[in-house]
Amino acid sequence: MGGWAIAVHGGAGVDPNLPLQRQEQAKQLLTRCLNLGISALNSNLSAIDVVELVVRELETDPLFNSGRGSALTEKGTVEMEASIMDGPKRRCGAVSGLTTVKNPISLARLVMEKSPHSYLAFSGAEDFARQQGVEVVDNEYFITPENVGMLKLAKEANAILFDYRIPNGCETTCGANVESPLHMNGLPISVYAPETVGCVVVDREGRCAAATSTGGLMNKMTGRIGDSPLIGSGTYACDLCGVSCTGEGEAIIRATLAREVAAVMEYRGLGLQEAVDFCIKTRLDDGKAGLIAVSKNGEVAYGFNCNGMFRGCATENGFMEVGIWE
């Protein structure tokens, strides 16, 4: 056995003009979360406990697009979703459409462990949250002034777009100070906020787990569900590995990306990094996405086909890395 390994991400698809200060903040947050996970692993907590605990930290910090700091719907509200999967028995839990639950990932875990179901959404999920006594707050708690500003920009950008996908390099952006020509899901990357968060872990016993959480797409239609709560798309874990994805939701769903990594390992016998590279290179077509993964042998890998992904990874033998760019 290879010892424990952990990876975290804060989203794939990064504005190349991201101010340095913001880059620093992101790296600090990733480092902090990584260290949290590392302590837990050194204390022999199981993979499923570690992924939940790390994602809770990412949700609580307003920097990335999950929990507090979530992207806003077209109505200016927050609707959060998350999923978690425990490799050894392939148990899973998912939630969507949360508006008051402080830590969506924990509710997803409760769905997995305390309900006869695997996926609860909207008012049903909110009711379940209250029954379980998880911490709930007003919807306003999750909304940050920064995202209110982003929503405005996104609406302006969409007013000009006819097609929700603009090819890279197109200069007809909105008039709102957006210089970068990079687009994802039809929005200039600086307003897109693809910063879904996730964590994958393999513990000392070789058990893998994965968790993903997000506020979703900026300016999304209310009721829109992305890839993050979908088992097999945004999140997957089995005996062999744990995977969490981020990026353009539609591309990830069409590719059932998380499951794909595990499937090529299982059916083609590819190693972890090979499987990750294969999926990123060949399964996404025009879609932009990234993912983090761990294998039961204590390996960690990541890949992305866009210009950056907020990520951090560490293994028990002392390796540790936090990065944004290629």
Added chain:
Amino acid sequence: MGWAIALHGGAGDIPLSLPLESRQPREEALRRCLQIGVEALKAKKPSLDVVELVVRELENIPQFNAGKGSVLTNKGTVEMEASIMDGSTKNCGAVSGLKTVVNAVSLARLVMEKTPHVYLAFDGAEEFAKEQGIETADSSHFITAENVERLKQANEAHRVQLDYTQPLQNGSKEERPNANGDVQLGTVGCVSVDSYGNLAAATSTGGLVNKRVGRIGDSPIIGAGTYASELCAVSCTGKGEAILCATVARDVAAMMEFKGVPLEEAASYVIHECMPKGTAGLVAVSAAGEVAMPYNTTGMFRACATEDGYSEVAI
């Protein structure tokens, strides 16, 4: 090569002694839906149109657990969900939590074609339905006396009931092999490959009897209940939670793609080796015009036909 089509009306612990008045309408319905699909394929309609057409028909039949005839939530309401996928483009659409939309599969298709999203649910989906002008009806259209009875019994037994075939007769619980007395649930679905080799899959359901409001199953989840690629198209039915965690539909396609295994073998392996007994069934077609309909429950309402003249309706 040539076209092929398969459809299902749910897998479950269908009693071997299912009374004639339960069997007949369902067999008739399967036959009728099969005919509709076959006619469409003969008329060279593309797979995506065919699967939508057939699933719409199945949704309108009150004996199956989708659209009209959907089972009820723990609050006595209906919450319907569906998904559809186009194998050649991998475009997909899904909806959940519908209360008034008469044909969930058609709304899923509209999500795929008319929005930048893949999946819409609950109020957001209902709003979209209104904007699109799709046919809606109030709950009385969907709720049947049979399902009201099933909910009552499930409540009395304090369990989420999975059987959709018939409400329990007093004292007939022993028939089920499952330890906890729950019986398997139905859903409807259709897969087809057209004369051009294009594949498509669609699945639609009311979910589990006495499910919590807000519970989503496998049917609207791409990769779990529905999947289509250039190799095959798959639609699943059974215990949603199990199908979701095992990403059944995607697994069949993945085995074909990565292990080079033929359709029948892949489908059989996933159902019989990967899923706990009594939890799942599926219908699948391959680009080469083959059909597979494995299930590990006592029965599965199903029908299929291929261009070379083969056809089958069975339980």
